[in-house]
Amino acid sequence: MTLEIILGIILAGLLSNNYPLLHFLGTGAVLENERSNKRSLVLGLGTTLVMLIATLITWPINTYLLAKASYLQTLVFVCVVLVVVEVFHLIEHNVIEKFCKVDFTKFAINGAVLGLCIHNTHLGFVEALVTSIGVGFGFTVVLAVFSALEHRVDDDAVPYSFRGLPIHLLTAGMIVLALLCF
Amino acid sequence: MSNKIYMLRKTPSPLLVLAAGFVMASSSDVRAALAMGIAVIVTLLLSSIVISALHNIIPTNARLPIYVLIITGFVTLIDMLMQAWCPVVVEMLGVHLACLSVSAVIFRDADEVAGCHGEFESIAVSLVTGGFLTAIMLVCALIREFFGNASIWGINVGFMSNYKISALAGAFGGYLVLALVLAGIRKLGAYINSRKENA
Amino acid sequence: MTTSEFLKSAAIIVAILVVFGLAAFGLNFYTQPLIEANSAGAANDRLNAVMPEGAKGYEDITSTLTLPEKIHPKADDPSSYAEVIAVHKETSGLGYVIECNWGTKFSKDVNTLLVGISAEGNIVNINSESYTDSINMFEKQSNYIDTYVGKDSALSDVSLVAGVTYSSTAFKAAVELAFTTLTSNNMITAGVKSDDQILAEFIPELHTGLGDNGVLKGDEISANGNIVKGWKSKNNTGAAYIMSKGEAMYLVLVNNSGVAAVYDTEKNVVTEEHNDLVTEALASFVAGTDYSSLLAEKLNSIIDNVAEGSIRMIELDTFNKVSAAAEFTTTDGNTLYIFYSQPLTYQNNVMEVYTVIDSNGAIVKNEIGTFLYGHGVDYLPIYNQGYGNLNSETFINYENKYVGVTEDTLNDDLLVTGATISSSAVKNATADAFATFNSIKGGEQ
Structure with a gap:
């Protein structure tokens, strides 16, 4: 695996393989408003870390243990994600909470993590790890962009029916249009 | 209860923010929307019943993993049945069916309603929530499939095939149509409210 | 969290996992066979569509056969092709499904056809999996594929679609190639042409x-x-x-x-x-069209020294694009011949070409009455149009390129890139004019 491919996968995670915008995974977390930029960053990077560790564990489990019982995939993957988040919570909460408050359920209740773990089972191990970093970065960027955008949408200038979620969806749609070029 | 019904008037509610992901993902085809809707209702219903039955013995600190695992268990079973009965739809929904198990909507429903109320109320709330989401998905899917793919229920609509807007079937269409449908619902809600006040 | 609470939570989680794990395990006995049947069915669906009812399963026998070589059915379009890419045998002996690709310069590069041929050697059905151009084909002749169904390798009564000649030629060539695959490997007997x-x-x-x-x-x-x-x-x-x-x-x-x-x-x-x-x-x-007055009028406009009353129509004994011919003399005593031909161009539109040849067989003037060029609905004479590489100025040069050309020097230099079909129609018409000229000269000697 060359550097070129690694950069390509990471760039794809940011653009053409963007989970929350193009694959609708983790969109809920992105659209949820009332979040400071700092919290978005922590949430995004934390999710990236969870994605990486979860992939590190689920990929071997899926390849070596679940080959004969693929129907248990979801159950096992969710367990792994929960354990990872819980351990992450125990180890890191003192460090992060000094920085800002983060709801740890957000890491677990996120379709992007589970979706990524399932998608990654179709890839090679190293490729899967690089993909999870790329997708995590993509998620972080979208979170940050969105929390910044939300402050700038002037609700008074929007027709009543479109205020709140509809205008945010349209904003996201426009970003999607740009991303679709890749 | 009244709260939940009120929620329909005031959509977009926090509910749709959390559900936006799978609503948009499954609204490109009417079949997918219906299947997803059924999966959501069944998951909500079963997990609500189990959680509200167990809520007295579940320690508060361990709510998250226990709720999520119960939901995941039901999603796994539903996923298996759907793979057996309607593989076409499962292929369309892809990973989103599995991701229902970590969907914030179902978790929130379990956490806020089933975790502290009785079975009957939980059942009613899950039916309202599931029905509402299904209706939104179906409306979006009808629009997106008809105008974006020139078909309904996978059957081609001949005269539309030259006029279809392919972008509507893609990711962008998901955002656009959901936004328009929500705005439409809110307009309707405002209209009904004003009628009520005048009457 | 107290220890007892922790243990309680752990016990509940383990219990949930065990219950759902067992439930999934049990359900799997029911769903597994169904899921396997579904995935096998999906792969066979496309093949079943071109086989009779009751097809059981398929075996890919491509590697055991010698496949025919890729062919280029249209001589004037090197990008046109037809080739066989895979052969599937129905396991209960109902027949074969041959997967072919075809393409032309007017269509998508790769159009896939599934040709189902019964063990008796008749077409069961054809499925065009990817078509852009063939949609056009099917619109022009409704039920085009139906004309193939039931036919043996002779493909009697199967025609090409006018206006979509390139695509339908390649389509037909692909179907013929499917038959060749089976006949050359002695899997079916070839049909006899009537x-x-x-x-x-x-x-x-x-x-x-x-x-x-x-x-x-x-x-x-x-x-x-x-x-x-x-x-x-x-x-x-x-x-x-x-x-x-x-x-x-x-x-x-x-x-x-x-x-x-x-x-x-x-x-x-x-x-x-x-x-x-x-x-x-x-x-x-009944009767042919009389072009004597048309030719006389045209001659006077393109040749300035036609001797009055010298134009004599010649009865044609050739069968080609020339629909009228005449002999005439000029005021300085030379005998010349004019040939009027009407080649077909894009989508069967008719062009007009007047070829004047002297008694030595060299072109004096090649006047193109209407030169039709372009796609779609506008088939404009291009005198004043800047289509392709032919604007009004180069068009005169293009006509002049024919002056002095003899049958031996009629070659592909006379084609115009960007207007290949139209200019090759002119060239073919000129070739027919020479053929008719030779026949007239041969008759005289």
Whole structure:
């Protein structure tokens, strides 16, 4: 695996393989408003870390243990994600909470993590790890962009029916249009 | 209860923010929307019943993993049945069916309603929530499939095939149509409210 | 969290996992066979669509066969091709599904066809999996694929679609190649071409007025008396009839001058023996179009020294794109010939070409009455249009390139890139004018 491919996968995670915008995974977390930029960053990077560790564990489990019982995939993957988040919570909460408050359920209740773990089972191990970093970065960027955008949408200038979620969806749609070029 | 019904008037509610992901993902085809809707209702219903039955013995600190695992268990079973009965739809929904198990909507429903109320109320709330989401998905899917793919229920609509807007079937269409449908619902809600006040 | 709470939570989690794990395990006994059947079914669905009901399963036998080589069915389009990519055998012996690709310069590069052929060697069905151009094809001739269903490798009565010649030629070539795959590997026996089919295939070669690059083009005439089938040219160059006499079938060609020739299935000329067929064909043909005044008028406008009253129409004895010919003298005593031909171009539109040849066989003037060029609905004469590489100025140069050309120097340099079809139609018409000229000169000697 060359550097070129690694950069390509990471760039794809940011653009053409963007989970929350193009694959609708983790969109809920992105659209949820009332979040400071700092919290978005922590949430995004934390999710990236969870994605990486979860992939590190689920990929071997899926390849070596679940080959004969693929129907248990979801159950096992969710367990792994929960354990990872819980351990992450125990180890890191003192460090992060000094920085800002983060709801740890957000890491677990996120379709992007589970979706990524399932998608990654179709890839090679190293490729899967690089993909999870790329997708995590993509998620972080979208979170940050969105929390910044939300402050700038002037609700008074929007027709009543479109205020709140509809205008945010349209904003996201426009970003999607740009991303679709890749 | 009244709260939940009120929620329909005031959509977009926090509910749709959390559900936006799978609503948009499954609204490109009417079949997918219906299947997803059924999966959501069944998951909500079963997990609500189990959680509200167990809520007295579940320690508060361990709510998250226990709720999520119960939901995941039901999603796994539903996923298996759907793979057996309607593989076409499962292929369309892809990973989103599995991701229902970590969907914030179902978790929130379990956490806020089933975790502290009785079975009957939980059942009613899950039916309202599931029905509402299904209706939104179906409306979006009808629009997106008809105008974006020139078909309904996978059957081609001949005269539309030259006029279809392919972008509507893609990711962008998901955002656009959901936004328009929500705005439409809110307009309707405002209209009904004003009628009520005048009457 | 206290220890007891922790233990309680852990116990509940383990219990949940065990319950759902067991439930999933149990359910799997029910769903697993269904899921496996579904995935096998999905792979076979596309093959089942072209096989009779009751197909059991398929075996890919591509690697065990010698596949025919890729062919290029249209000589003037090197990008046209047809090839066989896979062969599937139905396991219970119902037949074979052959996967072919075709493409032309006017279509998508890769169009995939699934041709289902029964063990007896007849087409069960054809499925065009990817089509853009073929949609056009099917619109032009509704149920085009239906004309193939049930046919054996002779493909009798299967025609090409006028206006979508390139695509339908490649489509047909792909189907023929599918048959070749099976016949050359001795898996089915080849069908036998009927006499009328053999005769119809002679027409584009023997009467180029009804043929365009080896494809029969004409308006069909309904059967009548001994006439089994017939085609009237779209460009006033005559007609072709397939006629029965006793057990045998004959091809009768008629040109615009009302001269006829009869061919048998061996491509031998048998006009003398079958004058009755000639009479019947000419009765059906009625009469050709009289171009004498048109030619006279045109001559006076393009040649300035035509001797008055010298124009004499010549009866044609060739069967090609030339629909009228005349001999005339100029005021300085030279004898020249003019040939009027109407080649077909894009989507069967008719162009006009007037070729003036001197008695030594060199072109004096090649006047193009209407040069049609372009796609879609606007077939404009391009005198003042800047289409392709032919604007009005280069168009005059293009006409002048023909001056002095003889039959030996008529070559591909006379084609125009960007207007290949139209300019090759002019070139083919000129070649036919030379053929007619040679026939006239031959007759005189």
